Amino acid sequence: EAGVTQSPTHLIKTRGQQATLRCSPISGHTSVYWYQQALGLGLQFLLWYDEGEERNRGNFPPRFSGRQFPNYSSELNVNALELEDSALYLCASSFRSQPQHFGDGTRLSIL
Amino acid sequence: QKEVEQNSGPLSVPEGAIASLNCTYSDRGSQSFFWYRQYSGKSPELIMSIYSNGDKEDGRFTAQLNKASQYVSLLIRDSQPSDSATYLCAVSLAGGGADGLTFGKGTHLIIQP
Numbered sequence: 001e002a003g004v005t006q007s008p009t010h011l012i013k014t015r016g017q018q019a020t021l022r023c024s025p026i027s028g029h030t031s032v033y034w035y036q037q038a039l040g041l042g043l044q045f046l047l048w049y050d051e052g053e054e055r056n057r058g059n060f061p062p063r064f065s066g067r068q069f070p071n072y073s074s075e076l077n078v079n080a081l082e083l084e085d086s087a088l089y090l091c092a093s094s095f096r097s098q099p100q101h102f103g104d105g106t107r108l109s110i111l
Numbered sequence: 112q113k114e115v116e117q118n119s120g121p122l123s124v125p126e127g128a129i130a131s132l133n134c135t136y137s138d139r140g141s142q143s144f145f146w147y148r149q150y151s152g153k154s155p156e157l158i159m160s161i162y163s164n165g166d167k168e169d170g171r172f173t174a175q176l177n178k179a180s181q182y183v184s185l186l187i188r189d190s191q192p193s194d195s196a197t198y199l200c201a202v203s204l205a206g207g208g209a210d211g212l213t214f215g216k217g218t219h220l221i222i223q224p
Contacts, residue, residue, distance in 0.1 A: 033211060043155070043199065045211035056210050090154055097206035099145060102154040 002027065004093050004103035012109045013081050021076040021106045025093030032074040033100055034066060038087035049074055086110045113138045115202050117215035125223050130187040132218050134200030143203040144176055146185045148196045149217065155199055159185060190222045
């Protein structure tokens with residue numbers, strides 16, 4: 001069974017640009033979660049999508065947004081990139097109340 | 112604000128010994144508790160989940176939960192060098208972490224051969 005897949009593996013952007021990160025959940029999983037893991041800050045919850053709807057949001061500004069498609073895959077968009085957005089962005093998926101499983105992440109570097 | 116606290120370590124344990132990792136959380140309404148293992152440069156891997164007070168065992172791993180004390184622990188028996196990693200404690204108000212997980216910053220575990 002394929003795990004959670006994320007693309008791209010690495011992404012390099014400059015300040016002010018927009019970044020789009022993609023995630024495909026484990027087959028059968030309907031929920032997708034996005035987390036940011038910045039150096040020294042630990043894993044922080046960003047967004048939760050379930051059945052195509054945004055269900056919950058962490059303490060991040062509105063320039064962090066996303067969506068979930070009918071096939072349950074998801075995109076995370078980060079607008080007006082800032083230097084402190086440099087981090088590993090992890091996607092996780094789950095089915096209903098089962099535990100979350102993580103993908104390998106996208107390393108976003110802002111120059 | 113929900114908080115999860117872990118000792119950052121490093122925690123150094125001899126091979127074959129028991130490693131004990133601890134975690135406290137601030138929100139009494141928390142319902143679901145998880146331990147993830149993260150190797151350097153890799154993504155977190157689910158080790159254990161626990162939802163009710165007491166112990167839950169899975170192979171060499173035992174998770175312990177005490178909701179009254181707001182305390183979760185992970186014991187690793189017969190520690191192996193391959194257990195060397197950062198262990199992340201995660202907590203959720205909902206079952207399975209459906210509302211999003213709150214993570215501690217992790218404990219760096221080193222198993223000495």
